[in-house]
Amino acid sequence: MAKSKQVYIAVIGAGGVGRHFLHQLSILSTNYSHVSLVLVSRSSKCLFVEDFHHTLSFSTWENDLSASSQPILSPQEIIEYLVNAPGKCVVVDNTSNQTVADSYASFLRQGINVVTPNKKAFSGSYEAWRDIFSAAYSAKNPAGGLVYHESSVGAGLPIISTLKDLVETGDEVQRIEGVFSGTMSFLFNNFAPVEGKGGKWSEEVKKAKDAGYTEPDPRDDLNGIDVARKLVILARLAGLEVESTSSFPVQSLIPKELESVKGGEKFMEKLSDFDGQMEKVKSEAEGEGKVVRFVGSIDVARKDVRVGLELFEKGHPIAALKGSDNIISFYTKRYGSNPLIIQGAGAGGEVTAMGVTGDLIKVLQRMT
Amino acid sequence: MAKSKQVYIAVIGAGGVGRHFLHQLSILSTNYSHVSLVLVSRSSKCLFVEDFHHTLSFSTWENDLSASSQPILSPQEIIEYLVNAPGKCVVVDNTSNQTVADSYASFLRQGINVVTPNKKAFSGSYEAWRDIFSAAYSAKNPAGGLVYHESSVGAGLPIISTLKDLVETGDEVQRIEGVFSGTMSFLFNNFAPVEGKGGKWSEEVKKAKDAGYTEPDPRDDLNGIDVARKLVILARLAGLEVESTSSFPVQSLIPKELESVKGGEKFMEKLSDFDGQMEKVKSEAEGEGKVVRFVGSIDVARKDVRVGLELFEKGHPIAALKGSDNIISFYTKRYGSNPLIIQGAGAGGEVTAMGVTGDLIKVLQRMT
Numbered sequence: 145m146a147k148s149k150q151v152y153i154a155v156i157g158a159g160g161v162g163r164h165f166l167h168q169l170s171i172l173s174t175n176y177s178h179v180s181l182v183l184v185s186r187s188s189k190c191l192f193v194e195d196f197h198h199t200l201s202f203s204t205w206e207n208d209l210s211a212s213s214q215p216i217l218s219p220q221e222i223i224e225y226l227v228n229a230p231g232k233c234v235v236v237d238n239t240s241n242q243t244v245a246d247s248y249a250s251f252l253r254q255g256i257n258v259v260t261p262n263k264k265a266f267s268g269s270y271e272a273w274r275d276i277f278s279a280a281y282s283a284k285n286p287a288g289g290l291v292y293h294e295s296s297v298g299a300g301l302p303i304i305s306t307l308k309d310l311v312e313t314g315d316e317v318q319r320i321e322g323v324f325s326g327t328m329s330f331l332f333n334n335f336a337p338v339e340g341k342g343g344k345w346s347e348e349v350k351k352a353k354d355a356g357y358t359e360p361d362p363r364d365d366l367n368g369i370d371v372a373r374k375l376v377i378l379a380r381l382a383g384l385e386v387e388s389t390s391s392f393p394v395q396s397l398i399p400k401e402l403e404s405v406k407g408g409e410k411f412m413e414k415l416s417d418f419d420g421q422m423e424k425v426k427s428e429a430e431g432e433g434k435v436v437r438f439v440g441s442i443d444v445a446r447k448d449v450r451v452g453l454e455l456f457e458k459g460h461p462i463a464a465l466k467g468s469d470n471i472i473s474f475y476t477k478r479y480g481s482n483p484l485i486i487q488g489a490g491a492g493g494e495v496t497a498m499g500v501t502g503d504l505i506k507v508l509q510r511m512t
Numbered sequence: 513m514a515k516s517k518q519v520y521i522a523v524i525g526a527g528g529v530g531r532h533f534l535h536q537l538s539i540l541s542t543n544y545s546h547v548s549l550v551l552v553s554r555s556s557k558c559l560f561v562e563d564f565h566h567t568l569s570f571s572t573w574e575n576d577l578s579a580s581s582q583p584i585l586s587p588q589e590i591i592e593y594l595v596n597a598p599g600k601c602v603v604v605d606n607t608s609n610q611t612v613a614d615s616y617a618s619f620l621r622q623g624i625n626v627v628t629p630n631k632k633a634f635s636g637s638y639e640a641w642r643d644i645f646s647a648a649y650s651a652k653n654p655a656g657g658l659v660y661h662e663s664s665v666g667a668g669l670p671i672i673s674t675l676k677d678l679v680e681t682g683d684e685v686q687r688i689e690g691v692f693s694g695t696m697s698f699l700f701n702n703f704a705p706v707e708g709k710g711g712k713w714s715e716e717v718k719k720a721k722d723a724g725y726t727e728p729d730p731r732d733d734l735n736g737i738d739v740a741r742k743l744v745i746l747a748r749l750a751g752l753e754v755e756s757t758s759s760f761p762v763q764s765l766i767p768k769e770l771e772s773v774k775g776g777e778k779f780m781e782k783l784s785d786f787d788g789q790m791e792k793v794k795s796e797a798e799g800e801g802k803v804v805r806f807v808g809s810i811d812v813a814r815k816d817v818r819v820g821l822e823l824f825e826k827g828h829p830i831a832a833l834k835g836s837d838n839i840i841s842f843y844t845k846r847y848g849s850n851p852l853i854i855q856g857a858g859a860g861g862e863v864t865a866m867g868v869t870g871d872l873i874k875v876l877q878r879m880t
Contacts, residue, residue: 171682313869314539488852501681
């Protein structure tokens with residue numbers, strides 16, 4: 145194997161996940177000394193080296209970025225910037241930005257590698273998905289860049305790598321089922337705990353919001369779209385040509401009457417009027433000795449993908465989940481009646497960044 | 513990235529795991545057309561191509577191997593054979609053979625990559641471990657071969673890759689705990705189930721033996737050494753310099769009086785005389801509302817490694833395990849109070865082979 149050559153890293157997004165990623169990268173760079181940080185950007189600021197013999201500083205990048213008066217580069221301009229680098233490049237997109245996601249295929253076609261937790265590119269139209277993976281490196285397209293997106297499902301949990309291994313080694317994935325949202329996990333583990341009563345639905349949503357577990361407008365979690373996006377990604381990796389998040393049933397937990405209410409605060413005020421709906425579901429579950437959870441599932445043979453409420457026996461691993469943990473079960477031919485299960489925190493800046501950094505390591509290893 | 517060049521694969525061990533591996537490799541080779549199978553061996557037979565422009569056949573290797581009159585090659589002779597290959601090589605060791613394990617460092621020093629489920633090389637002396645990893649590829653030693661051994665712990669479950677990711681991305685692994693033996697899992701899930709009574713200890717051992725879940729002499733499972741070997745591997749990956757399986761407490765479930773009894777059959781006959789010992793443990797656990805399980809644990813900060821019986825609350829994931837599943841929990845600084853958990857079948861030819869094939873894919877990807 146040849147000796148490592150310099151690799152140039154451009155980081156788009158330096159907020160929650162991005163800041164943790166840069167911290168992890170600074171630790172990593174002590175072992176991977178051939179890594180140069182050349183660009184960091186966030187929504188309103190951009191910082192980059194003009195000369196690729198220089199690198200940005202891991203210790204002062206945050207102040208340097210704040211003080212920067214360099215122009216903000218569009219994805220296209222970042223490509224034009226990076227093609228001048230005297231070696232291989234990796235773009236790390238820590239945003240959830242659609243425009244950046246839309247440019248992955250262009251990055252990859254230029255041989256620029258892409259690492260990201262951004263779900264948008266992989267859960268958009270099937271055409272966009274095909275575009276990305278036909279631009280990416282393969283035996284037929286050796287000039288393409290590599291693309292890794294472990295943290296787009298389950299944050300740092302090894303979900304995507306495991307599914308890829310199952311498929312690539314010839315196992316038959318029959319069903320994937322799980323709790324894919326830290327917010328939904330937290331809400332239901334408290335609303336309908338295995339032991340005890342749990343609070344009223346609107347109160348649990350408020351608690352989750354106050355604890356920072358929801359988006360500013362909790363409807364952005366309750367509509368189920370975040371979970372649906374993750375299922376699109378997994379279903380495609382399992383071989384299903386899912387067109388988009390609208391091609392299968394996604395149950396929204398937003399009462400119809402509150403869909404068009406303006407603003408998260410207004411929504412929260414009115415939510416308690418509808419507590420009866422969720423209370424009914426909970427007591428029906430209790431009547432059967434079960435609990436209700438918000439899950440996603442993919443039945444590969446039946447091409448059936450769905451997101452919504454389901455009831456589980458109290459001894460089921462999905463019922464026994466704690467905190468805001470995710471759990472994902474892979475039922476496959478090889479694993480038989482007991483699935484391969486992966487469980488743990490599926491949200492949060494630090495564990496999401498870990499998945500991104502882990503992906504970067506894999507890319508760096510494949511470039512040496 | 514350069515276009516893929518031919519890669520030559522030598523497979524040592526073509527029994528249970530080996531046969532499944534070769535089947536998976538034949539599927540894989542439709543996507544990785546640059547892979548040539550050049551050598552297959554089992555204890556008493558060896559089959560290899562004399563000219564590296566030829567390859568062995570995936571459809572007839574088994575008959576060809578039976579009919580082969582080629583000499584059996586020692587590991588040293590396999591090295592001498594492979595250094596003549598006109599490209600990169602991978603040795604896949606599907607045995608649990610000590611002699612083959614002892615030769616990994618020699619393979620790696622010649623730039624030959626090693627992929628294996630064989631625990632022996634990684635759980636022997638710390639010096640042997642250091643020897644392997646100083647011979648392996650690194651930034652300082654770019655001429656060394658790569659070494660992957662996912663299936664040495666938990667078969668195809670992503671245990672080793674996950675631990676490596678946690679460590680390499682800078683997480684602090686605090687504790688690792690779990691059920692690491694399919695045999696022990698099966699025994700205790702039946703002997704002391706969460707619901708119900710379970711059978712007598714000696715009866716459960718007999719059932720497990722009859723179902724093929726134990727070694728021919730069940731003492732080879734009951735002595736705890738298999739679990740201890742896996743803990744040595746994980747502890748070392750977590751940064752502890754564990755000298756060997758004898759440097760920490762390993763509880764054997766073989767009654768002292770039966771340690772020197774000759775032969776597995778004799779042992780089985782006499783085991784029921786000692787059912788009282790295990791019954792006592794079970795009823796003590798029940799008295800506390802718990803169940804007993806055979807687990808391994810590593811406390812990284814305290815450098816404390818141990819293998820043996822422990823009691824668990826009935827709601828604990830380790831208590832709720834089913835069949836012969838493994839479960840491994842990683843408690844880390846990032847994951848906080850809820851560990852990252854991986855669970856599923858941790859033994860069996862097909863899932864073990866999957867871990868090996870997955871490793872081979874990673875090696876192939878790093879060679880393109």
